[in-house]
Amino acid sequence: xxxxxxxxxxxxxxxxxxxxxxxxxxxxxxxxxxxxxxxxxxxxxxxxxxxxxxxxxxxxxxxxxxxxxxxxxxxxxxxxxxxxxxxxxxxxxxxxxxxxxxxxxxxxxxxxxxxxxxxxxxxxxxxxxxxxxxxxxxxxxxxxxxxxxxxxxxxxxxxxxxxxxxxxxxxxxxxxxxxxxxxxxxxxxxxxxxxxxxxxxxxxxxxxxxxxxxxxxxxxxxxxxxxxxxxxxxxxxxxxxxxxxxxxxxxxxxxxxxxxxxxxxxxxxxxxxxxxxxxxxxxxxxxxxxxxxxxxxxxxxxxxxx
Ligand SMILES: [Cu+2]
Numbered sequence: 001x002x003x004x005x006x007x008x009x010x011x012x013x014x015x016x017x018x019x020x021x022x023x024x025x026x027x028x029x030x031x032x033x034x035x036x037x038x039x040x041x042x043x044x045x046x047x048x049x050x051x052x053x054x055x056x057x058x059x060x061x062x063x064x065x066x067x068x069x070x071x072x073x074x075x076x077x078x079x080x081x082x083x084x085x086x087x088x089x090x091x092x093x094x095x096x097x098x099x100x101x102x103x104x105x106x107x108x109x110x111x112x113x114x115x116x117x118x119x120x121x122x123x124x125x126x127x128x129x130x131x132x133x134x135x136x137x138x139x140x141x142x143x144x145x146x147x148x149x150x151x152x153x154x155x156x157x158x159x160x161x162x163x164x165x166x167x168x169x170x171x172x173x174x175x176x177x178x179x180x181x182x183x184x185x186x187x188x189x190x191x192x193x194x195x196x197x198x199x200x201x202x203x204x205x206x207x208x209x210x211x212x213x214x215x216x217x218x219x220x221x222x223x224x225x226x227x228x229x230x231x232x233x234x235x236x237x238x239x240x241x242x243x244x245x246x247x248x249x250x251x252x253x254x255x256x257x258x259x260x261x262x263x264x265x266x267x268x269x270x271x272x273x274x275x276x277x278x279x280x281x282x283x284x285x286x287x288x289x290x291x292x293x294x295x296x297x298x299x300x301x302x303x304x305x306x
Pocket of ligand 1: 107108144145146180181182183184188191
């Protein structure tokens, strides 16, 4: 999060984030003032008018029209302010400008995939140009996820078989954190991504660099990191260490053995439940089957180098 964050939220870094904050602080401060005033009055009256003897009978009190009118009218006005203001901000947040640059987002166990209009895809690294409205068209491959960029004040559920969207316009070059905020299984807390806000020139340069044909093994190495394969296969031992696996004999849970050739590696990635290695559970997500042939070739080429 931002270095100069106030402790509540990181610094506002999108065009409407400031307004979201102003509304938030308005509501917070007004509620705090009313809360303190009501509690103080309650304590004061509790002491001032406490029953002093067993036989005490309180005097008859007539209601004060002015007082009652005030406490109906003032809160109503405050609530209407919050409602109209909130509604305006809500509409702004929902309505992407027509010239927005569209990026498709796919949430899957446990990574974020971004696809640009050029066909380029990236995982867990979202590149966007600064000072340009960006619309994210989002859907999920498996369970519910939720896409949250605190610095931009955007947050939206990501749902299988349905499109949701958010938009933002970043106002400063930098990198910002993305979280998944809907508990989605074992590696939910590792379902992180980074937004790189860059100049239009850097964005174009990045796009061209992505398009360049990397040697398959290098592409595979990059994907292995981006698609969080490392989390299970290197950083933890949720999955088997893949070093030296190519060409070796693998024992499966049903007691049979197979030689880990290219076909086996491919099948293990796109359909992990087909042959499960002995000693491991069915923990590898089946969400990688949607990768392109080129990406899969790259991954296999990379695994062979390990
Ligand atoms: Cu998630």
